[in-house]
Amino acid sequence: MLSATSERSRRPEFRQIFWLWLGMTVLLVLFSLWVPARLMGPPASQTMRDVEETMTVFSVAASPVAALVWSVAAYSLLRWRDRSGGQPAEDGVPLRGNSVVTLSWVTVSSLLCVFLLIWGLAEMTTTNASAEATNPLVVDVTGQQWVWTFTYPDQGNVESDQLYLPLNRPVVFRVTSEDVIHSFWVVQMGIKVDANPGTVTKTSVRPDKLGVFDVRCAELCGLRHADMETSAHVVSPADFNGWITQNGGHV
Numbered sequence: 001m002l003s004a005t006s007e008r009s010r011r012p013e014f015r016q017i018f019w020l021w022l023g024m025t026v027l028l029v030l031f032s033l034w035v036p037a038r039l040m041g042p043p044a045s046q047t048m049r050d051v052e053e054t055m056t057v058f059s060v061a062a063s064p065v066a067a068l069v070w071s072v073a074a075y076s077l078l079r080w081r082d083r084s085g086g087q088p089a090e091d092g093v094p095l096r097g098n099s100v101v102t103l104s105w106v107t108v109s110s111l112l113c114v115f116l117l118i119w120g121l122a123e124m125t126t127t128n129a130s131a132e133a134t135n136p137l138v139v140d141v142t143g144q145q146w147v148w149t150f151t152y153p154d155q156g157n158v159e160s161d162q163l164y165l166p167l168n169r170p171v172v173f174r175v176t177s178e179d180v181i182h183s184f185w186v187v188q189m190g191i192k193v194d195a196n197p198g199t200v201t202k203t204s205v206r207p208d209k210l211g212v213f214d215v216r217c218a219e220l221c222g223l224r225h226a227d228m229e230t231s232a233h234v235v236s237p238a239d240f241n242g243w244i245t246q247n248g249g250h251v
Helices: 004-034 045-079 097-128 238-246
Strands: 136-142 147-152 158-160 163-166 171-177 182-186 191-195 202-207 211-217 229-235
Touching: 004 045, 045 097, 136 163, 136 182, 136 191, 136 238, 158 191, 163 238, 171 191, 191 202, 229 238
Parallel strands: 136 171, 163 229
Antiparallel strands: 136 147, 147 158, 171 202, 182 191, 182 211, 211 229
């Protein structure tokens, strides 16, 4: 146990750590609100907006914990470092012996974990529900070293090495691989799923922005993994039907 004098001598240090923690928490929260969700460019689907929202919420929730760890580490390096050049006279008092600190840490960490678990499960339920939309466009996605192939089975098996999608129509991707494990990632639409040989994995999205977006492989799949990328073109329904017809398919 610490003596009353020792406890009083520790109070200014605890106050300094508290203010350092508070300042770092504010900075990290501001960073979390503005930076992580904007690193991937403008979203092209509600799925991506949900991903950005989840990134923001998770980053904000982690800010106080990260700030506490960094504050104690910074204060320890700056103020509690022994500069005598020899072995310190004695160790500091271990926090594991402080029941208040231990209980507070476990309680706050548990509440944060429960909150993030519930949020994640709710987002997964919302994403899975979008796959049940009526009249979806089905696209078969096949990965192989080192290209993507897109086939439209309901439009006469039109095949392309670039992805074409109509605006505001739900899309169901059936993803597989011909050789090794790849990962199908349409960056600005917020969908990413493994392409596994011998099996089909489904994912869905509703593109709601016209433009050209990035399609990449997010799984290290060989020497030319970095070259395994193409484009996703979101066009009007009329332009999509025209593209299908030009490539020998039917609408």
